[in-house]
Amino acid sequence: MKSVLNVISRVPKVICALFFVLIIFFLSGAVSSFAAADYSASIPCPPGIPTLTPDEDIIRTKGQNDTKEFEIKPASSEVSVTVKEWRINGTSVTDTSMDSWGDIELSNSNKTMRWTLGKDAEDKFKLSVKIRRGCGNGGEGEDEVLDLWDGEVVTIDSLTWESVNSTLDSNSKEGEGKRIFPDMVSPSDSIQRNIVEVKAKISKAKEGVTIYFKAFDVDDPSAEGSALDYDANGHDGNDNRGTPRAGTLNTSSATTDADGNATVPFKVTMQPGDNFRIAASLNQASLDQLTVDEVLNGENKNYVTAGSTQISDFDGKITEMLTVWRKLHVEVDTMENINGNTFTTAAGMLGITDVDVLPNGNIRCITDQTLVDASVQTGRFENGVLTDSKGHSFQVISNTNGTDFEIIVSPTTNGNPAKGIFTMVDDDPSHGGGDGQSVPSPNTSLLAEKFEPAYIDVKLDGASFGWGTNAPFHLNFNTTLTSYLKTIGTESRQSVSLGYFWATHCVGVFQPPTDRLTDNIYGGDADPNPQYDTSGQQIGGEGNILGVSDFVNAYVFSEALREFRLDSSSMQAHVLVHEVGHTFDLQDEYNYNAPPGYNGIMKLVTQGVFTPENLATIRSINHPSH
DSSP states (O other), X not given: OHHHHHHHHHSOHHHHHHHHHHHHHHHHOSOEEEEESSOEEEEOSSOOOOOOOGGGOOEEOTTOOOEEEEEEEOSSXXXXXXXXXXXXXTEETTSGGGGGGEEEEEETTTTEEEEEEOTTOOSEEEEEEEEEEEOTTSOBOOOEEEEEEEEEEOOEEEEEEEOSSSOEEEOXXXXXXXXXXOOOSSTTOOSOOSEEEEEEEESSOOTTOEEEEEEEOOOOTTOTTSTTOOSSSSOOSOOOSSSSTTOEESOSEEXXXXXXXXXXXXXXXXXXXXXEEEEEESOHHHHHTOBSOGGGSTTOTTBOOSSSOOOTXXXXXXXXXXXXXXXXXXXXXXXXXXXXXXXXXXTTSOXXXXXXXXXXXXXXXXXXXXXSSTTTOTTTTTTOEEEOTTSOEEEEEEEOOSBTOEXXXXXXXTBSOOSBOOEEEOSGGGGTOXXXXXOOOOOOTTHHHHHGGGTEEEEOOGGGGTOOOOBOOOSSOXXXXXXXXXXXXXXXXXXOOBTTBEEEEEEEEOOOOOOOOOSSSOOBBXXXXXXEOTTSOEEESOOBOSEEEOSSEEEEEHHHHHHTTOOSHHHHHHHHHHHHHHTTTOOOOTTOOOOTTOOBHHHHSSSOBOOHHHHHHHHHOSOSOO
């Protein structure tokens, strides 16, 4: 031994160092490595812990049924690896408490692990493996734990509606959620306002993750069991009136930015009451299982409801409901001040030519005057006032028509009316309808309340657009009804109604045509006043029209309402609602044999509401006053 040491002592130190390195190499064996289907990491020998670069951080979603495979194998035949145990978050995968992590399969003496992540897995996890390595000299290292993968379960944390060119606020009606007004803000507005954005945010700020989106037309929550629903059972979706019913997603998928956000544009329809929800998932197959048809799925596990309810078995998120509302801009006009509502003796004629007292005490005045359009003027001045040449006034009981018409007046303490010129006015001045007085504007106080169930927000903002030109005064309609209405509309209307900008025109007018009552709808101007029998049937006098519409404009007759004593604020306002309803293509329901308790305003006129059938028509129209 001493001689060997003497030899070694004479060998240069550099050669000795090389000798010992070679000994260590043969004792250690070749380097081993960790390999997996998704990434690999080298495992040196002697033992060492591998590190993974950020790009190797694998992002997955729960319940996608995608399987990852991990395999531990030596780098050469001179290195052996014994896998003692696979661990997730420090717990052995063979532990029964690991069931929530999903399906885990071990094979090849535990060197291969196949893992399908379960939907109830924790959001973050560390995958590690306990091994023992053997080297080429037959030696064996100590047990060691290699941390292989810091993984994260990525979910969609939130899915929200984001405004673009239209404000989103709270929907006050059934289903709640958000509402959008996709209207133009003026007839000349060129900005597209029916676009919103849907923003999905994942649980990790990572760029390049693909998110899939799908739009749904959910059930109308206000329409169950009514004419507003297209479906038979009242719970199915696909009942919007706009097209396409589910709206339009600009794209069906998008990738996240560096903050983990992905945004897609969505175009809503224009029909009020149309409602939408958007679903987003990291798995297209999950989206494809969702439905708005309640009967397609026995337990409705994949049924997207109205409102904001999430689906427990769905691995993504669903937005709260978004509902379309429309604005109805109202132009309010009236006629110029009243004029020509007085009969005056024609120039060069006598006027009252004779007077006599009737047996009942009333006084008959015979004239040399002629009432224009003799067929319709009988009784026009009933309850009016005759003023004779001495300035004495007498209440008119009745009048005839045509040439040399006669007037019956009540006696007064002034004696008989004097012969000579006279003037005569209807009873209109007692209602505020005399010459020089103004024609009242329509009462708009109930428009907002009555149209709100149709998802319409009434805006009395015509003045802000410069609307408000009065029409020339007309005492009565003196041509056919249709042509007169169109004339009045042309004379005063400044608003325009379009598909993207809804407007209606309301006009206060004085009296309807003087035609006598011919049916239950179109009467005259209530002069003479109508008479009724004990059953309520009209037996004399004229009826009248409280309001009328040519389906473009809405007119309310202030004097007709006063003649019939239907001029309370509520009645006036209901009449206008009825007439504006016509501008939405609603028809009169006078001949409808309504059931007891029926409250439809298109039949009752001075009271009531829009029925479900009315609301369905209103919500389906492209625009009013078309």
